[in-house]
Amino acid sequence: MDGNGRWARQRHLPRVAGHRVGARVVRRVVEECARRGVGHLTLFAFSSENWRRPADEVSVLMELFVRALRDEELRLQEHDVRLSVIGERGALPARLQDAIARVEARTADCRGLHLHVAANYGGQWDIVQAARSLAAAAACGALAPDAIDEAGFAARLALGSAPPVDLLIRTGGELRISNFLLWHLAYAELYFTDTLWPDFDIASLDQALAWYAGRERRFGRTGEQVQAGAAGA
Numbered sequence: 001m002d003g004n005g006r007w008a009r010q011r012h013l014p015r016v017a018g019h020r021v022g023a024r025v026v027r028r029v030v031e032e033c034a035r036r037g038v039g040h041l042t043l044f045a046f047s048s049e050n051w052r053r054p055a056d057e058v059s060v061l062m063e064l065f066v067r068a069l070r071d072e073e074l075r076l077q078e079h080d081v082r083l084s085v086i087g088e089r090g091a092l093p094a095r096l097q098d099a100i101a102r103v104e105a106r107t108a109d110c111r112g113l114h115l116h117v118a119a120n121y122g123g124q125w126d127i128v129q130a131a132r133s134l135a136a137a138a139a140c141g142a143l144a145p146d147a148i149d150e151a152g153f154a155a156r157l158a159l160g161s162a163p164p165v166d167l168l169i170r171t172g173g174e175l176r177i178s179n180f181l182l183w184h185l186a187y188a189e190l191y192f193t194d195t196l197w198p199d200f201d202i203a204s205l206d207q208a209l210a211w212y213a214g215r216e217r218r219f220g221r222t223g224e225q226v227q228a229g230a231a232g233a
């Protein structure tokens, strides 16, 4: 979700004004994805590198997150949305950790959209923490190194049993992954748009989904094989 700061600057507003509008866009996009039957949506809210921003911008982002959790708690439940936060949450402000724990517990039984919010998340951190947990299991004899495979590795990543990413949408015009879900993006379709996040509306979501629907996903096979499979199915 990139482009909040530039959106605000274009309007001669402080950057945080862009974050406030961006938070409203999050609500609309989440509700729309839930309505359309999307299984999993992961939002990159705050990266492990975002701590490098000015302290007052960081604290506004944390405050917005706390407030969004408080305001949306009921609506998430009503829309049957399950919330999980991925990332190193121990470094987040205590108030935010409490709010996260409360909403996660409250929505744990929701079975519609599973919304994952990446907060203090980095794709490299995720891979390292999975490796560390496998190494610990191997060191105490609970796991044979030869038994480590892709599925077992993936299960230890922060997204756990969530399926691989089908579609990545990056707003704001940059052509980068920026340490997002590195493992899960292995076969994702990558959609980059110049639209700034505060301007990303339902029509923008439609455009991204229509683009995705037109992609041929081969997963290493040939186009002929995929088409024959689709005809036979």
Ligand code: IPE
Pocket: 001, 002, 003, 004, 005, 006, 007, 019, 045, 046, 047, 050, 061, 172, 197
């Ligand atoms: C939102 O956009 C990203 C976060 C909430 C961390 P930016 O704040 O990165 O916006 P730009 O890139 O400065 O426009």
Ligand code: MG
Pocket: 002, 003, 172
């Ligand atoms: Mg940015």
